Amino acid sequence: MLVNIENLRIGFPTRTGGLSEAVKGVSLHLGQEKLGIVGESGSGKSLTARALLKLLPPQAQVTADAISFDGIDILAASERGMRQIRGKRAGFILQDPKYSLNPVKTIGSQVAESWRFHKGGSRHEAREAAIDLLDKVQIRNPREVSKSYPHEVSGGMGQRVMIAMMLAPDPELLIADEPTSALDATVQAEIMRLIDELVSERGMGLILISHDLPLVSHFCDRVAVMYAGHIVEELQASELAHAKHPYTRGLLNCMPSLIHPRDELPVLKRDPEWLKS
Amino acid sequence: MIDIDVENLRIAFSGREAVKAVSFHVPAGGSFGIVGESGSGKSTVLRALAGLNQHWEGRISFGGKPVGAKRDRAFFRQAQMVFQDPYGSLHPRQTVDRILSELPLVHGMGRIDDRIARALDDVALPQSVRFRFPHQLSGGQRQRVAIARALIAEPQVLLLDEPTSALDVSVQAEILNLLVALRREHNLTYIMVSHDLAVVAHMCAEVGVMQNGEMVEQVSTEKLRRGAVSHPHTRELRALSVELEEPEELPL
Numbered sequence: 064m065l066v067n068i069e070n071l072r073i074g075f076p077t078r079t080g081g082l083s084e085a086v087k088g089v090s091l092h093l094g095q096e097k098l099g100i101v102g103e104s105g106s107g108k109s110l111t112a113r114a115l116l117k118l119l120p121p122q123a124q125v126t127a128d129a130i131s132f133d134g135i136d137i138l139a140a141s142e143r144g145m146r147q148i149r150g151k152r153a154g155f156i157l158q159d160p161k162y163s164l165n166p167v168k169t170i171g172s173q174v175a176e177s178w179r180f181h182k183g184g185s186r187h188e189a190r191e192a193a194i195d196l197l198d199k200v201q202i203r204n205p206r207e208v209s210k211s212y213p214h215e216v217s218g219g220m221g222q223r224v225m226i227a228m229m230l231a232p233d234p235e236l237l238i239a240d241e242p243t244s245a246l247d248a249t250v251q252a253e254i255m256r257l258i259d260e261l262v263s264e265r266g267m268g269l270i271l272i273s274h275d276l277p278l279v280s281h282f283c284d285r286v287a288v289m290y291a292g293h294i295v296e297e298l299q300a301s302e303l304a305h306a307k308h309p310y311t312r313g314l315l316n317c318m319p320s321l322i323h324p325r326d327e328l329p330v331l332k333r334d335p336e337w338l339k340s
Numbered sequence: 341m342i343d344i345d346v347e348n349l350r351i352a353f354s355g356r357e358a359v360k361a362v363s364f365h366v367p368a369g370g371s372f373g374i375v376g377e378s379g380s381g382k383s384t385v386l387r388a389l390a391g392l393n394q395h396w397e398g399r400i401s402f403g404g405k406p407v408g409a410k411r412d413r414a415f416f417r418q419a420q421m422v423f424q425d426p427y428g429s430l431h432p433r434q435t436v437d438r439i440l441s442e443l444p445l446v447h448g449m450g451r452i453d454d455r456i457a458r459a460l461d462d463v464a465l466p467q468s469v470r471f472r473f474p475h476q477l478s479g480g481q482r483q484r485v486a487i488a489r490a491l492i493a494e495p496q497v498l499l500l501d502e503p504t505s506a507l508d509v510s511v512q513a514e515i516l517n518l519l520v521a522l523r524r525e526h527n528l529t530y531i532m533v534s535h536d537l538a539v540v541a542h543m544c545a546e547v548g549v550m551q552n553g554e555m556v557e558q559v560s561t562e563k564l565r566r567g568a569v570s571h572p573h574t575r576e577l578r579a580l581s582v583e584l585e586e587p588e589e590l591p592l
Binding site for chain 2: 317
């Protein structure tokens, strides 16, 4: 079992001295497979993934029966121990490459830095490795691209660079938090295919976090649907059409469809019952 | 109700053509969608129509009357714009009441109180949000405020720039339903820009597809749904949309 999360709760202190719980008892298990976490903004999907790498803001109060990564107890791990996991064994791709790349360093030097940090070696080796990595993420003429700055490349290219940096230490798990929401539809398809290929080729585990239910079900084996801090339903991606929970059904239903036109979109009716469980 | 006619619209930024001879016509009370990827020039067209960019060539007419680079005050009541990001388009230090009263004040419209109350009614917001600040509202509520601000001018044309792409799908459904209903009730003419083909198809009767500054195809929604499209870019966008909707229908 690569990832094991049992009864994870994340709360934030409120001004009045209370605790506002954003994640309320989430349990997740992941082997070498592709798991999608879907939910609306504020459902706690990103917090859950960040808790796994201890990347939550300091005021967050985390409790869980267990959080482990490949047998390592994350709850007890030191910052030093976490550095052996973050980036090295579990890569993290964020939404917008514009904000996650350093704007004043060339792309090649950033990828090389990431490679050298994890693998050591000389500057020259790192530079060559960086070009090789850029090539692996299907960037044409990687030598040219490595000399350019983040603002000189497109969003899709930026995301490829992020993926290249993440691949440097050969991680076992990839967490992608909305990796394509800032990208165009055609680019989105390319990036998702690239992630899919790399994950399958290298036998990595994937946690794909997204608000886009069709996208997730297209690329993942299993889908967990989150609502207000709970996982309300977990199912095989192929079974999505037969989802049982009214929230999952509502989400699928309220999307406009190109093939099946409707005069009015059904609006999701939120049932207070969903908050219990 | 007024129609909109655009002929040979060209827009260049320091010599680089962002929009290359775009022409289209929207019938009075109709709705026209513009789709394309980032950088295709779709928002640039919309901004020129709204009078937010004065450097364009060609012909734009609203209700048969050509408009120039500079527009008069009446024009800005006639056409209103709704922007993509309700987090960015509302003043963070102004209450909803202040945001909504700005336009009637500028245009010297009377009975501002009544107008605000009615505008909030139109977008199905409770009167209690009137004295709240934008940060106290959800994303969907903010977008409703932005739509109310557009409606308060009693416009005939709404220019919608990705009005739902910053929202969750469940909220998107509510806003799209609202926009469809408003067009009927207020006899509005819509031009809507979006990257989401399904959203545009839901809202608009006719769709223009843009690529690299050119409108490569104009097609009725009905044909688009059937797949009776001619340009490869339209076909590509349609295929991507269909693939996500119903993975089993298309061979990969």
